[in-house]
Amino acid sequence: KNQVEQSPQSLIILEGKNCTLQCNYTVSPFSNLRWYKQDTGRGPVSLTIMTFSENTKSNGRYTATLDADTKQSSLHITASQLSDSASYICVVSVNTGGFKTIFGAGTRLFVKA
Amino acid sequence: ETGVTQSPTHLIKTRGQQVTLRCSSQSGHNTVSWYQQALGQGPQFIFQYYREEENGRGNFPPRFSGLQFPNYSSELNVNALELDDSALYLCASSPRVSSPDTQYFGPGTRLTVL
Numbered sequence: 001k002n003q004v005e006q007s008p009q010s011l012i013i014l015e016g017k018n019c020t021l022q023c024n025y026t027v028s029p030f031s032n033l034r035w036y037k038q039d040t041g042r043g044p045v046s047l048t049i050m051t052f053s054e055n056t057k058s059n060g061r062y063t064a065t066l067d068a069d070t071k072q073s074s075l076h077i078t079a080s081q082l083s084d085s086a087s088y089i090c091v092v093s094v095n096t097g098g099f100k101t102i103f104g105a106g107t108r109l110f111v112k113a
Numbered sequence: 114e115t116g117v118t119q120s121p122t123h124l125i126k127t128r129g130q131q132v133t134l135r136c137s138s139q140s141g142h143n144t145v146s147w148y149q150q151a152l153g154q155g156p157q158f159i160f161q162y163y164r165e166e167e168n169g170r171g172n173f174p175p176r177f178s179g180l181q182f183p184n185y186s187s188e189l190n191v192n193a194l195e196l197d198d199s200a201l202y203l204c205a206s207s208p209r210v211s212s213p214d215t216q217y218f219g220p221g222t223r224l225t226v227l
Contacts, residue, residue: 105155
């Protein structure tokens, strides 16, 4: 079982609609949680980063939430655009004397006109 | 553009061969991490280098090794290539090893093992 689980695996929405992507994690001790956007064939680009004490972070039309007690995070995309079509990856970092990063498998979002 | 560059962009090798991938960090970043991303999957952490020393490793065999140079650029070496090593290899640099600062990813090297 992956230590960072994302859902749904893929999602199709119409342009202009909102959507919410989910991330559940089991890793500890938690250092930070990040959401990345990855276009096909390119490297991931950071959207938000949250530490243990933060429970929400916004970046334009992207809003991430974090519940460190339940170990859940979500990424909400408002007023979707065609260019939002990409994979969205949840990443959890732990620091146990050595740095370790664990990526989720991603949610593939398709925005249709 | 993130300022992180990788070379080559694409590479084709055969089983048993060795490969070296290169990464140039963003200016001022002393930490670099390498990831393997299979098609349709999220990146898997290979290892991280901080000030030329390995500072964390994922579940990869010893035939995956790395180097970080004084200018903080980095190499990923893979020996005895296997078909399953075919993937996109990403490097990411960050300004500090243990801060929550964002990692900046390069565009990746697409390795195909035949």
